[in-house]
Amino acid sequence: MSKPKTLRPVLQGLGAYALAILATLFFAFPVFWMASSSLKSELDISQYPPVFTSFEPSLVNYAELFTQLDALDAFINSAVIVAMATSLAMICGTMAAYALARFDMKGKEVMAFEVLSIRMLPPIVSVIPMFIIARTLGIFDTYWLLAAAYGLAGLPFVVWVMRVFIQDIPQSIEEAAMIDGCSRFETFWRVTLPLLLPGLAATMVIVFMFSWNEFLLASMLTSQEAKTLPVIAANAIKPKSIAWGLASAAGVMMSLPVVVLVLLMQRYLVRGLTLGAVKG
Amino acid sequence: MPKTQSADKAQRAGEGKIATLLMAPTVIVMTVVGLYPLLHSLYLSLTNYNPTYGDAKEFIGLANYVYAFEDGQFWHSILITLIFTAASVSISLVLAVLLSLLFNLRFPGFMILRTVILIPMLITPVAVGITWRIMMMPDLGVLNYLMGLIGIPPALWAGSSSTALLSVILVDVWQWTPFMFLIIYAGISSLPKTPFEAAAIDGASPWRMFVSLTLPMLKPVIVIATLLRIVDAFRTYDTIYTITRGGPDFATDVVSVYLQRVNFRFFDLGYGSALSWLTLIIVLVVVLLFVRLTGFMKLVADKENR
DSSP states (O other), rough: OOOOOOOOHHHHHHHHHHHHHHHHHHHHHHHHHHHHHHHHHHHHTTSSOOOOOOOOSOHHHHHHHHHHSHHHHHHHHHHHHHHHHHHHHOOOOHHHHHHHHHHHOOOHHHHHHHHHHHHOOHHHHHHHHHHOOOHTTTTSHHHHHHHHHHOOOHHHHHHHHHHHHHHTTHHHHHHHHHTTTOOHHIIIIIIIIIHHHHHHHHHHHHHHHHHHHHOOOHHHHOOOOOHHHHHHHTBBBBBOOOHHHHHHHHHHHHHHHHHHHHHHHHHHHHHHHHTTTOOO | OOSOOGGGGOOOOOOOHHHHHHHHHHHHHHIIIIHHHHHHHHHHTTTTOGGGGGOOOOOOOTTTHHHHOOEEEEEHHHHHHHHHHHHHHHHHHHHHHHHHHHHHOOOOOHHHHHHHHHHGSOHHHHHHHHHHHHHTTTTHHHHHHHHTTTTTOOOOOOGSSTHHHHHHHHHHHHHHHHHHHHHHHHHHHHSOSHHHHHHHTTOHHHHHHIIIIIIHHHHHHHHHHHHHHHHHHTTTTTHHHHTTOOTTTTTOHHHHHHHHHHHTTOOHHHHHHHHHHHHHHHHEEEEEEHHHHHHHHHHHHHHHHO
């Protein structure tokens, strides 16, 4: 879209810059505030008027994360659960997506419906049966439960998005390989998969993000052993006293991996987030 | 879609089973982890199961559902959720369109600002809740301080029942406008240039171009972004739970928070399941209404057949 040239381009340009910077400040300020609070001592954090930059940054809160909140355990829990869930969703989902994209199959509409309905399902609806089943099977408060739950949440999403990415790869490339004597599997492994890598990576990052950030199921389906990072961060908020610095440090530690990963993968993000409907 | 085999699905002899094999793990996982719990919850909703009174449960038919219709607290939470969703999604949508138009000017440096704006949607929602709760403290919070600098009287934010809902809507708008912005910006930047050039030659005003060209062409993108946001806003839990836990005076008692209370404070699991199913039906109705009103399925079908 191009804007018509006007007589006052300079003024308009300045106005646009001012607006853009204002908008950026609005969205960036709370992030800055979280990061700076995490570096403040208890004294600095309860100062009024608030201190913006003139404080002695300290890593005390980060140290306390590990001594008081068992952040290391929670970090390992989060990492293991998310890794299990993501691999489950990615492997099963990509297989199904390939079948849907490359073979004529019945039940495509059913699949579409399942994808959308699981996407719509408020997790609070499935939490009770999961809670009861987990207690019956004795897997309450273990990795398996959350990994299965997150895997399920990610699976339909992966199927849907990967199907779009696979359809983007021309069938003729695969046919050429098969004519040259590759089996279907070899063709997928040597020809299709390398071309799919960016799409796979973007999908994986989104599944990772959802599982990593998830709090509702994690808070209700764990008690001691399998607590994830969002759960221990929320534990820093107690009814009477709130350890603000500690909670902020937990926030930074949780958010950092997602921010870094996603910003690296920006290019395919839109495609993935819109279930393949919008090209980025 | 025509039922003939399209060129993109050339299938070789004897490969019929491969497709089934490839689908099997997904179908199994979805049935065991997805469908079964859902049906189990439907069954529970017809009982008076409450583990605090032991594991015995009685089949009580539709009694839970009858009770739910008289449960003012539940309908209050549904109403709060609808207001929250409608307000948050529409404000985000307007902001996202405006931001997309602004950033589509593509001045030098805009790309970095655009990337910075995306960050809120990546922050763990619990952390978002914590941060905003710190900033919104009535006495020590930085928001009241900043407002004081430009002469606005301090607010109680989430601490007062009259402003609490607005406060959590603000937080949701802050976190999720970037999501809509990302999608709508992608939509705007892929619009064809020629119609705009033609309109400019014909002397159309920028406003006219926006209403008659940009918006209609953007409709599919806007509809998809809005639908995804509605679904997610309806189940908002993390931020509201960390900021207000539904209070004060139930002013922010969205349905997820209310259900959490029924289920895990009172352990009224039979009744909780019934409410969950009602919620699910309400979400479905809202989504179907939206889909109907916007012709969403047609948009999707057009995409498939392009």
